[in-house]
Amino acid sequence: MDTLSLAEHGPVIPVIVIDRLEHAVPLARALVAGGVKVLEVTLRTPVALEAIAAIAREVPDAIVGAGTLRTAADAAAAKHAGSRFAVSPGFTPELARACEAQGLPLLPGVSTASEVMMASDAGYRFLKLFPATAVGGTSLLKALAGPFPDVVFCPTGGITPQTAPDFLALSNVKVCGGSWLTPADAVKAGDWARITQLAREAGALR
Numbered sequence: 413m414d415t416l417s418l419a420e421h422g423p424v425i426p427v428i429v430i431d432r433l434e435h436a437v438p439l440a441r442a443l444v445a446g447g448v449k450v451l452e453v454t455l456r457t458p459v460a461l462e463a464i465a466a467i468a469r470e471v472p473d474a475i476v477g478a479g480t481l482r483t484a485a486d487a488a489a490a491k492h493a494g495s496r497f498a499v500s501p502g503f504t505p506e507l508a509r510a511c512e513a514q515g516l517p518l519l520p521g522v523s524t525a526s527e528v529m530m531a532s533d534a535g536y537r538f539l540k541l542f543p544a545t546a547v548g549g550t551s552l553l554k555a556l557a558g559p560f561p562d563v564v565f566c567p568t569g570g571i572t573p574q575t576a577p578d579f580l581a582l583s584n585v586k587v588c589g590g591s592w593l594t595p596a597d598a599v600k601a602g603d604w605a606r607i608t609q610l611a612r613e614a615g616a617l618r
């Protein structure tokens with residue numbers, strides 16, 4: 413899989429934190445019901461890998477990947493759990509090599525021009541800009557378009573339904589990431605209808 417194909421499924425990739433394993437499948441089903449198929453489950457909680465495995469097994473319409481990869485061990489664990497792709501907040505050659513060795517398509521994170529150059533030297537032309545809002549948001553993306561006309565971005569970090577359209581309007585942005593589709597209170601309450609509604613609204617953003 414080419415990670416850029418993830419952008420074909422809709423304008424927003426939800427960044428998901430799962431604290432309780434029993435939330436994984438209904439949460440994924442709620443997002444898919446709202447038209448959001450590409451799901452990034454962050455490796456930030458003890459149940460994240462099991463959550464990815466459960467979604468991969470029980471929600472065939474979802475394209476589930478792992479977020480927050482930092483190490484080669486994360487790449488192996490993410491692949492083993494059934495992740496179809498991986499997302500990292502940063503870029504290291506070690507992580508890139510580990511993902512390649514695992515056959516796990518990687519969307520690496522960058523926040524400076526030098527990091528864009530390192531990632532593109534390693535063959536990556538679709539990059540996560542993280543933390544997008546904090547490092548300069550749409551102004552930075554416009555500035556990066558000059559020297560890097562062949563690079564496209566998935567900005568993530570601090571983006572809201574209000575600011576997402578400004579990002580999505582840029583020629584070097586194909587999709588953006590955000591946690592707002594899965595608010596912690598809705599997940600905790602099992603309010604799957606609200607999550608389906610947020611997914612529908614996100615799908616209409618571009």
Ligand SMILES: O=C(O)C(=O)C[C@H](O)[C@H](O)COP(=O)(O)O
Pocket residue numbers: 427454456479480481499500501542568569570571589590591592
């Ligand atoms: O865990 C990761 O891999 C990250 O890189 C961090 C996430 O991309 C941000 O936490 C997005 O969250 P919001 O800013 O709330 O939309």
